[in-house]
Every structure is written in C-alpha cells, then in structure tokens.
Amino acid sequence: VFLWTALIRGYIFNGPISEAKVLYSCMRRQGVKPSSFTFCALFKACTSMGDLSLGCQLHGQMFKFSGFDSDLFLHAGNALIDLYVKSGVLKSARMVFDEMPVKDFISGTSLIVAYAKNGDMEVARELFDDLEVKDAVVWTAMITSYSQNARPKEALELFERMQCFGIKVDEFTLAGVISACAQLGTTKYALCIRDITERSGHGPERNVVIGSALVDMYAKCGRLNDAYEIFNVMRERNVYTYSSLILGLAIHGRAVDALQLFYEMEKTDIRPN
C-alpha cells in the first residue's frame, strides 16, 4: 500500500493525473487495502481534476475501510472537505467536518470562508468559536469575513480580541482590518490602525495591498491629505490604489483633482477598469 500510494502521488505531482484513478483500480483488483494516506492522495487528485463524482464514490468506499486512527483520518478528511468546498457542495463538506472525531483549523478555515462567502456569518462564527485551537490564518479569515460582509464593528471587535490573545498580526490581517476602518469612515480608528501598521513592518512603502487599503481608508474618512501622503510614499501602485484615491476625491467634491489623477494614471502602464 505504501508503494501504490507513493506512485499515485507521483502522478498527481507530475501528471497525467488521470493515471491516479487507473492505479487505484489496479490496486483494488490486486486486493491491496488502501490506507488513509491513499485516500488523502486520491481526494487531492479529484480536486485538481474537478472530478466530484469520483470523489463521492471514494468517499463511500472509505467507510468500508474504517479503522483508520482518527488523527490519520484528519488528513484524508481535510482533503475531502477541500474537494467538497471547491466543488461548491457546502452541505457535504459540513457533514464530513461534523463527523470527524478530530478536527483542526485547516478545514475549519475552508468552511468558515465558504459560509462567509454565502453571507452566512452566524454559522461561520459558530464554527470559529467551536475551534479549540486557532491560528493567525483562521483569526484573519473570520475578521476579513466580517469586513467583506459589511460588518466592520464585529471585525474590529474580533481584531481586538486577537491582539489580546497575543496572536501575531500580519499583512493579511491588516488588510481586512483597514478595510473595516474604511467602512466606519471615522478618524478615531484610522489613526490607531495606522500606528499598528507602522509597527508591524508591513508599511505602505513596500506593500501595495496595505498601501491601497490605507489610501481607501483615509479617503473614506475625508482625510485626503493623508491619503495623498500614503499614495506618494508607495513604491508600487496599481488600479486599486488609483481608484481608491480618485473615488475619495470625487465624493469629497474635488472633481478636478480626481480627473487630474486619472490623467496621470493614463501616463503609467496601469490600465483603467
């Protein structure tokens, strides 16, 4: 079973992936019992091929070989959840998750993001609260989910808790939090988050995402001079950066400046969308 699984993985890595399926059939014909490692590899193959129905078949077969240690089943379960989430069958993904004796934040994060994208923040939050161990990724996923669902207060509330727990904040977290501050449109949070950003070492000079988010935030707060200041220190800019500042100028009655900036953008190789 070790060799068969290794071979299947080889085909997933180097292709053609469809060979993984053939190998599994051969393996079964020879009476070799697949392990949790085998299923893990196969689910991964299904995900890259977009073959949901094969995944379902294998899911059924996996029950016949129960008796995997629960900590080994974790990996296969996560791979299966990944397949279901990416195939858009959230219900099946959730079923697998609920039936896993040992869960972790890897598939937990996938599910939280999937529910949040459906606008189901209550379920997402429930999953989040139920996770016994949380890392920076799942904290960030939950915070940006609130942010993306136009619930900035909850995003900031959670961010505060994250800091209390001493979880390390990175540029992904900051992007979501800055967006939340922009939605509130008040200077109160803006200055505080600016400070946190500076201290984090992910300043606008080097990071175009953080820079654009800050430009947007200041623009929404009506602090256009600060927005310009950020814009000017940025080494790299993109269509988000320009759009954020143009919009900020436009909604604060500075139409001429907005157009002026648009003409400047046209001189660069950044194309308007």
Place this chain on the structure above:
RNA sequence: GUUUGAAGUGGUAACU
C-alpha cells in the same frame, strides 16, 4: 547515547 519511509496549506485592498 544519536539517526530511518508516503499525506491536508486554509486567510488580504477600491467600485459595482
């Protein structure tokens, strides 16, 4: 005294 094989990698910015 030391050392041995295959597995899940999820979260980021504007407008609409």
